[in-house]
Ligand code: SAH
């Protein structure tokens with residue numbers, strides 16, 4: 318097998334066998350790596366141009382009833398300084414976000430029973446009342462079908478729920494008392510209900526091999542999420558995994574490229590975790606095929622409490638600073654921030670109802686505006 322031939326096959330057919338994917342991960346040279354990045358970049362440019370979409374991240378609670386081994390806000394971490402934003406504080410973040418040009422909010426938190434369906438619906442409805450054209454993404458972990466459905470009906474548009482790892486043994490070791498099938502059930506429910514769904518996984522988990530990463534690539538290829546959150550595992554000093562090694566920038570960026578080739582239209586963030594392990598991590602992710610950034614909109618005084626991992630960037634910056642910083646960073650590598658909702662291309666139709674295949678083609682050939690049909 319030859320690495321470049323497999324990359325070419327991925328580029329042309331959007332697929333490769335598990336053996337071929339493993340061969341790439343095991344044998345990629347520095348030159349092949351550049352070739353892979355350039356091919357992934359090319360596919361992204363075809364589908365999304367040089368536009369980078371922004372999501373304003375609101376970390377609204379760090380209470381969590383789960384005990385994921387890697388996470389700094391797991392319930393067993395008695396040292397975590399817990400907080401919940403009030404309804405008014407959340408709305409302040411939302412209003413500030415709108416002023417700064419964000420058209421999507423991500424409400425993310427631990428699995429916190431305080432935020433019942435009723436409380437979430439109240440928040441979602443208020444955001445939609447004030448900013449009907451802005452999108453709401455939820456990231457609240459595992460809930461019931463009914464709960465997801467009610468929040469969708471209240472106006473939520475998207476849901477992020479990383480599958481974390483597609484290898485059962487790894488999953489079981491990292492999630493005491495949890496069942497992998499339930500997370501899969503949640504992902505299927507979310508899709509069925511009509512959310513744009515984000516799966517995703519961590520790179521460099523303890524004992525994770527290239528074979529495990531191939532399982533993750535296969536899982537996303539088959540599940541076809543609209544979004545895919547991929548970041549390095551970073552040890553947190555108050556967790557049982559504090560002395561483990563974290564994931565590398567290089568491996569994460571390679572995986573981002575492979576996901577772009579497997580799922581050409583996927584919305585792929587260059588994550589904060591990637592920016593936290595390398596000062597130019599997000600830029601490198603974007604150049605390798607990512608097309609989304611998620612700057613922080615949370616109040617500055619809670620940011621360091623949402624400590625999923627150590628060394629998180631931007632915890633001292635005001636939201637407006639983050640907004641300016643991210644734009645300068647993207648411009649510095651020849652990319653532009655696009656101030657729109659940034660829906661998956663497959664979800665957009667033209668005003669006359671035509672589905673379009675790819676952003677550039679659409680811009681060239683069709684003069685009507687794009688509208689989002691829920
Ligand atoms: N509670 C929700 C959302 C918040 S956690 C959930 O778990 O889905 C969001 C993501 O942070 C998780 O999906 C996980 O992939 C990531 N994360 C948690 N701890 C991490 C760590 N130590 N390093 C890197 N990413 C981490």
Ligand code: SF4
Pocket residue numbers: 381382383384385388389390391392426427428458625
């Ligand atoms: Fe809770 Fe999510 Fe952290 Fe797991 S990863 S402990 S569910 S916040």
